Amino acid sequence: MIDRALRSSKIRPRSVGRRLLRSSLLEALAYPHGVDRYVELVRPLLLARDVRAEVTAVHHQTPKSVTLTLRPNENWRGFRAGQFVGVSVEVDGVRLTRPYSPAGREQSADGALELTVSTHPEGRVSRHLRDHARPGLVVDLTQAQGEFMLPSPRPQRVLLISGGSGITPVMAMLRTLCQEGFTGEIGFLNYARSPTLALYDDELATLALRHEGLRVARGFTRARRSELPGRFGREHLAAVIPDHAGAATFVCGPPALIDSVRAVWAQDGLPEPAVETFTAPVLRFDTDRAEGRVSFTASGRQVANSGLPLLEQAEDAGLAPEHGCRMGICNTCSTRKRTGSVRNVISGGVSSAGEEQIRICVSVPVGDVELDL
Numbered sequence: 001m002i003d004r005a006l007r008s009s010k011i012r013p014r015s016v017g018r019r020l021l022r023s024s025l026l027e028a029l030a031y032p033h034g035v036d037r038y039v040e041l042v043r044p045l046l047l048a049r050d051v052r053a054e055v056t057a058v059h060h061q062t063p064k065s066v067t068l069t070l071r072p073n074e075n076w077r078g079f080r081a082g083q084f085v086g087v088s089v090e091v092d093g094v095r096l097t098r099p100y101s102p103a104g105r106e107q108s109a110d111g112a113l114e115l116t117v118s119t120h121p122e123g124r125v126s127r128h129l130r131d132h133a134r135p136g137l138v139v140d141l142t143q144a145q146g147e148f149m150l151p152s153p154r155p156q157r158v159l160l161i162s163g164g165s166g167i168t169p170v171m172a173m174l175r176t177l178c179q180e181g182f183t184g185e186i187g188f189l190n191y192a193r194s195p196t197l198a199l200y201d202d203e204l205a206t207l208a209l210r211h212e213g214l215r216v217a218r219g220f221t222r223a224r225r226s227e228l229p230g231r232f233g234r235e236h237l238a239a240v241i242p243d244h245a246g247a248a249t250f251v252c253g254p255p256a257l258i259d260s261v262r263a264v265w266a267q268d269g270l271p272e273p274a275v276e277t278f279t280a281p282v283l284r285f286d287t288d289r290a291e292g293r294v295s296f297t298a299s300g301r302q303v304a305n306s307g308l309p310l311l312e313q314a315e316d317a318g319l320a321p322e323h324g325c326r327m328g329i330c331n332t333c334s335t336r337k338r339t340g341s342v343r344n345v346i347s348g349g350v351s352s353a354g355e356e357q358i359r360i361c362v363s364v365p366v367g368d369v370e371l372d373l
């Protein structure tokens with residue numbers, strides 16, 4: 001019925017149409033699927049609440065990456081340089097979500113979003129996007145998330161350090177600062193395995209020529225020749241910033257790079273730099289001492305608590321909860337907990353016993369738990 005109404009009406013995506021899509025009457029008519037599930041049959045980008053984006057350009061900077069330009073729909077609320085978004089695509093009939101940091105500046109003139117996705121052997125989403133993304137492809141997005149971002153007001157001195165695909169959030173920071181006409185000092189240390197795999201190489205060189213306060217140095221960890229020798233070390237800092245103490249520092253890359261930077265900062269008695277990494281965290285759970293029962297109230301199933309994260313317990317019980325990253329980042333697995341306490345397997349924190357949304361991929365029950373699944 002809703003499908004027919006939309007097809008026959010002159011409703012435009014903006015103003016009246018969008019208010020109509022958000023009305024509680026239409027939402028009630030569309031129950032239980034929700035308005036967006038009907039609207040997407042007609043216009044994939046015209047949705048009441050969900051964020052979607054259409055790929056408008058595809059570019060391969062390196063053999064192991066793809067750079068996508070996206071046009072988000074009107075539900076997109078923008079991002080702060082450094083934040084990430086969850087990107088969902090269907091791969092072999094399964095909807096998968098992964099976090100990627102936009103690499104463009106905060107305020108692009110046309111509202112476009114740039115994502116550079118680097119592939120790795122187990123990366124089903126990244127390989128799918130590299131091999132199959134074409135202009136016209138529509139992907140689901142989450143709103144931007146994360147505390148790793150440029151502060152406002154801007155600091156006077158900024159140090160950016162990135163390794164591999166970790167360049168994307170700091171590239172967004174650098175482009176944003178350059179666009180704003182930042183007059184302070186910016187140091188940028190970037191590491192890649194080889195020149196062939198180095199992202200944004202030409203643009204970094206151009207920006208360094210144009211912006212007086214910007215100094216860039218690159219290290220190739222598996223190449224014979226490299227501007228910076230070997231992996232990150234204290235001695236590399238002098239190539240881009242005379243005095244790193246007091247510079248607002250942002251580090252994104254593999255854990256080994258982050259640990260090395262943290263070690264230098266700790267030796268110097270400096271506050272921790274801001275860090276971001278998208279490698280899977282270490283999940284701590286104990287299956288030997290698990291007790292209680294897990295009740296899945298919507299499906300009426302019950303299992304003895306095995307001590308595993310609730311997403312796995314639900315799957316073991318024959319359920320198929322929606323999920324993406326399985327590491328507590330994308331929020332796709334967010335589920336209503338009715339009763340009972342859970343422990344976060346990354347932070348170790350225990351929740352209250354009341355009703356709340358929890359990310360079931362990183363939550364283990366502490367005794368009896370009821371979940372709305």
Ligand code: FES
Nearest residue numbers: 324325326331361
């Ligand atoms: S699946 Fe991404 S937060 Fe749980």
